[in-house]
Amino acid sequence: MQAYVFQNINELPFKTEINIPEIQDNEEIVEIKASALNHRDLWITKGQYPNLRFGTVLGSDGCVTLGGNTFIINPGLNWGTTEKYQSDRFKILGMPDFGTFAEYLHIDRTYLYTKPTHLSNEEAAALPLAGVTAYRALVVKTQPEKGEKVLISGVGGGVALFAMQFALALGCEVYVTSGSEHKIEKAKELGAKAGYLYQNPDWTKQLISDIGGVDVVIDGACGPTFNNLVKICNPGARISFYGGTQGKIDGLNPQLIFWRQISVFGSTMGSDLDFVNMLSLVEKYRIKPVIDCVLPFDHVHDGFRKMKEGTQFGKIVFSH
């Protein structure tokens, strides 16, 4: 079968012919109809990911067929027994196990979930990793209430857009930041009340003057400007972060956090139960993933380049 294999750091995955893997007990060989890119895949090619294994087929997201039925895959393997955190055996499909940038995949059937009927194969492939990450970071960790003000930072990202869509579905007022006016306008078209350019040093003052502050913040960037997210928090606010694209948090102001009784959560992926609940939310509100582009399987490298440039708004999907 054709597959994109991670062969060297600082090189895009190499398209090559490999054998269809042999299956073990409880596993199935599924045919991949569509897959989607996550920032994780890019971190792996840059060598910025733990436990890298050369020769691995990349890709965590997939919409697949088996026996005439269509499924999506929960890419969070071996979550474990407590809802609070993942087990020591937790791993994500597509490193070290073979992933979805291939024609076929061997997967334990417990990770296959019936595709929501309102989604196309490409839309369904866009959902799993970013969807479950957004669900846990927003719904499980911050427990947003109807009418609360929620800020989604870096709204152009895959996880960020799902967080925005879930917050809107739950009746929250959503505000966004982005590095691009164009992305802010697109977020407003989807239901955000207002947006702020995070490069503008005065954006926090502007937000405070516009709406006073926010009750929930969802962030995937962190970095030296994380303090800005604390500044705009109302008393009792919750901040949940799932990524650190901008690096370490410098100069965090503890006084603001304890005086305003702010809770800060770290969040990663989600449990099997989170995945089921995320799917229920998506089906109940007929949420459709925001897709930046659908590229043919032969053009996987174009998807990587686009994510590196950061010009996308939503998920980059591959049709197999």
Ligand SMILES: NC(=O)c1ccc[n+]([C@@H]2O[C@H](COP(=O)([O-])OP(=O)(O)OC[C@H]3O[C@@H](n4cnc5c(N)ncnc54)[C@H](OP(=O)(O)O)[C@@H]3O)[C@@H](O)[C@H]2O)c1
């Ligand atoms: N812990 C987990 O389980 C988990 C799961 C998924 C992803 N992640 C991590 O979360 C991050 C995002 O992943 P993704 O797949 O959603 O990536 P993505 O689709 O490539 O999105 C990255 C986004 O980061 C935003 N950004 C860049 N600089 C920013 C800044 N200074 N302030 C705020 N936002 C900024 C950009 O927003 P604009 O385009 O709007 O400027 C961009 O869209 C990555 O670091 C990834 O590794 C973690």
